[in-house]
Amino acid sequence: MKNLLILGCGWVGEELAYQLKGKGWNVWVTTTTPEKYHRLINDGIFAYIHDFDRDLSVDLPVDISFDAVINSIPATQRNSEAEIDHRFSFVFNALSFINYKKHIFLSSVGVYPDIDGTFDETFNQEELMTQKLRIAEKKMMSLPFSSTFRLGGLFGKNRIFGKYFQDKVVTTGDQPANFIHLDDVIGIIGQALETNLPIGYYNLVAPEHPSKKEVILKSAQKYMYSYPSSFDPKDSFQKVIVADKITNLLNYQFKYPSPLDF
Known part of the structure; x- marks a missing residue:
């Protein structure tokens, strides 16, 4: 039986x-939410309440060898660089004391600059990248057996893009959508856990990048939400993120290749 540890068990986690768990894995998670802790415990998942901003040590089982660690601790823009460095130093410390074969840190394509261009994992102009995310990524990539998955905008289930723009003025409608469906995130991670994927970013x-305006209108129509009051393009940079590297290595077939179908 395989063992999985999820740090920061949010929506994806x-x-x-x-x-x-449904496939027979033993699953351990950390969460900051008592309500989620009780729900997971009741469903047979080993859960811990832990806040990596406050607590240096976490009582994880050191006698277990984890087949994989999924690290979903966030590096959010509302935190300062010092706060993010502090948080991920605590995460680094926690992972240094347990045994694991593979560590995947979930980051964001927001690390790439908001400028015109097509971006893949070879982009390395550090001065243009989002420094808060890079602090977290570098700290986590300094751990053994580590990879970073940079996720696009996450949608699926009750996360519907059009819902957030009802009766509002949209200034970003001309931008390409760099999105991914929850089912595809889970599908890719699942395949990566079963494969000797090379470590890296x-x-x-x-794979498809319609405009955000197209996605808003299509999802509003599909799920019967109100349309935006207007579209007033202001931030129209054409930033496109490509994910050919991992999809080619895994031969992954997207369930939702276009955000228009979310």
């Missing part, structure tokens, strides 16, 4: 926990 984004 919880879905992954239930799916892999990987983008996870749907």
